[in-house]
Amino acid sequence: MRVQPEQFDPAAGFPPASRDDWARLALGVLRRSGAEPGSPEEALASLSFTTYDDVTVAPLYDAADLPAGSGVPGFAPYVRGARAVGGAWDVRQRHAHPDPDLTREAVLADLENGVTSLWLVLGEGGLDLAHxxxxxGGVHLDLAPVVLDAGAGTAAAADAYLRLAAGRGVAPAGGNLGADPLGLRARTGAPVSLDLAGLARRAAEFPGLRAVTVDATPYHDAGGSDAEELGCSIATGVAYLRALTDAGLTVEQALAQIEFRYAATADQFLTIAKFRAARMLWARVAEACGAPGHGGQVQHAVTSSAMMTARDPWVNMLRTTLACFGAGAGGARAVTVQPFDARLGLPDAFARRIARNTHALLVEEAGVAHVADPAGGSWYVERLTADLAAAAWDWLQDIERAGGAGAALERLIPERLAATWARRSRDIARRTFPVTGVSEFPNLGEKRPARPAAPEPAAGGLPRVRYAGAFEDLRDRADRAEPRPRVFLATIGPVAAHTARASFAANLFEAGGLATVAGGPRTDPAEIAEEFRRSGAAVACLCSSDRLYAEHAAPVAAALRRAGATRVWLAGKGDHEGVDAVLHAGCDALDVLHATFDDLGVAP
Structure with missing residues (x-):
């Protein structure tokens, strides 16, 4: 028998609970774990963390955290979506292969298997425009929208594409001509002059076709934070609005010609909040321009290039799935999932198939697109959205005070992004920002697939960072050495005493491509030294418990020295005679690895 809702109260029999009650319970748990917060408020603070935008993420949210003004889907301020109803997002696949025949084959395979629009890179770093x-060939341009990415050749590419459609007697099915002079300048450092208004007027002749792309991914790829990416994008959009309206377009016409492109990362909640915050910000701009009903931002999400790895590339499938989920749940209109082998070169058919099926799984099997704004109403997501939007708006005002996006690209934006990347780099080095399969749980025996080299993108402009880059460079360096350099793990005492720290040390050294050789469960310094000699290593690391270190660390370190060890590490903390330095959670793993490489004489 079905129980009516009014007859069933899930909270019946339970006393009412408050945030203070939860904080007191958390305080007790933390004290039992060895932490010593002085009050419930300090307990909550100790469980919070701060993003790279200095937004505090708390361990608990309640109705008091809910901001006002999210609205409803399809209406200003569009936080809950630019469309009033849910529905599948546009599955947009990127193609940059310089061979036109292979591109045509890949394009047709995509369109036959779930892709709904194409993103073509033309010119430098992609396909020759003449091809x-x-x-x-074989693509129905009146059915498949095409987004052009031609850089300085945007005008010529737009002419070629529109002529191609006209020659086939069809009108383009939408898409974007890809005019983005400020984005191109951010990527290449080269100023480019494009007739935005002229392109906008041509695009306006075809329903659904836009002329202007605000590509915010160069700011993300330079190591920027989410709010920095948002602020740069809105500042660029404002610059394009000014250019279009100065050329005679109305505000409404100008707004209808602009599409935004953002990076989606494996941090699903920040990704959801970023796309929601972006719509809030753009709606605010449209309202300030006198067109509040026309501020529904059209968004194209691209899974982050910075987060992709060349090592253990299969893990990229998991990263892009989370990023696609975040973008879709966040309300992106179109989503591009990068193939898992993107860091290795030009993707093959299998990698493109997995990228397509990522969308299909989330849309068809998981039902992510069945409702509009599935995260809406979550106290955490709503608060994170509002805080991220506030940080981005502050950054936008800094850019505007500097003279706008164009002027800020001279100095303000690069310096701000560089500072954020420095903070993130420190966290990556300390492995508090882990990269699975690279800085954590590396697989030295992996067999990576081989791929043809991808065309090099245009040089100059903002840097392109890789979160895994510093560790992967060391892996490459270790791979070139013959034999592979190794570190001896001097495991002192029984297995239960040394396993945790031996695993920690092995994980750290292997993150740089160094092999580890573990000794037996011994305490005799002479026996450990003999194992060290047989290992062929020149560096050793002591692994055991604090209690056993007190008795055995100094004599074992001395024996290892006599056996030829050039450096003796210790996994843990504390000062011990004969030990050069210690490894511990939160230490600078890259510093440890560079020092070890030098000790082992590994060539750069």
Whole structure:
């Protein structure tokens, strides 16, 4: 028998609980774990963390954290979506292969298997514009929207594409001509002049076709934070609005010609909040311009390039799935999932298939797109959205005070992004920002797939960072050495005493490509030294418990020295005679690895 809702109270029999009650319970648990917060408030603070935008993420949220003004889907301020109803997002696949025949084959396979729009890279770093007709051979341009990415050749690419459609007697099915002079300048450092208004007027002749892309991914790829990416994008959008309206377009016409492109990362909640905050910000701009009903931002999400790894590339499938989920749940209109082998070169058919099926799984099987704004109403997501939008708006005002996006690209934006990347780099080095399969749980025996080299993107402009880059460079350096350099793990005492720290040390050294050789469960310094000699290593690391270190660390370190160890590490903390330095959670793993490489004489 079905129980009616009014007859069933899930909270019946339970006393009412408050945030203070939870904080007191958390305080007790923390004290039992060895932490010593002085009050419930300090307990909550100790469980909080701060993002790179200095936004505090708390361990607990309640109705008091809910900001006002999220609205409803499809209406200003569009936080809950630019569309009033849910529905599948546009599955947009990127193609940059320079061979037009292989591109055509890949494009047709994509369109036959779930892709709904195409993103074509033309010119430097992609397909030669002269080959566009061959690459789009067999493509129904009146059914498949095409987004162009031609950089300085945008005007010529737009002409070629529109001529191609006209020659086939069809009108383009939408898409974007890709005019983005400030984004191109951010990527390459080269100022480019494009007739935005002229392109906008041409695009306006075809329903659904836009002329202007605000690509915010160069700011993300330079190591910027989410709010910095948002602020740069809104500042760029404002610059384009000024250019279009100065050329005679109305505000409404100008707004209808602009699409925004953002990076989606494996941090699903920040990704959801970022896309919601972006719509809030753009709606605020439209309202300030006198067109509040036209501020529904059109968003294209691209899974982050910075987070992709060349090592253990299969893990990228998990990263892009989380990023796609975050973008879809956050309300992106179109989503591009990068193939898992993107860091290795040009993707193959299998990698593109997995990228397509990531969308299909989330949309068809998981039902992520069945409702509009599935995260809406979550106290955590709503608060995070509002805080992220506030941080981005502050950054936007800094850019505007500097003279706008164009002027800020001279100094303000690069310096701000560099400072954020320095903070993130420190966390990566200390492995508090872990990269699975690289800085954590590396697989030295992996067999990576081989891929043809991808065309090099245009140089200059903002840097392109890789979260895994510093560790992967060391892995490459270790791979070139013959034999592979190794570190001896001097495991002192029984297995139960040394296993945790031996595993920690092995994980750290292997993150740099160094092999580890573990000794037996011994305490005799002479026996451990003999194992060290047989290992062929020149560096050793003591692994055991604090209690056993007190008795055995100094004599074992001395024996290892006599056996030829150039450096003796210790996994743990504390000062011990004969030990050069210690490894511990939160230590600078890159510093440890560089020092070890030098000790082992590994060539750069």
């Amino acid at each position: 566009l007709p061959r690459a789009l």
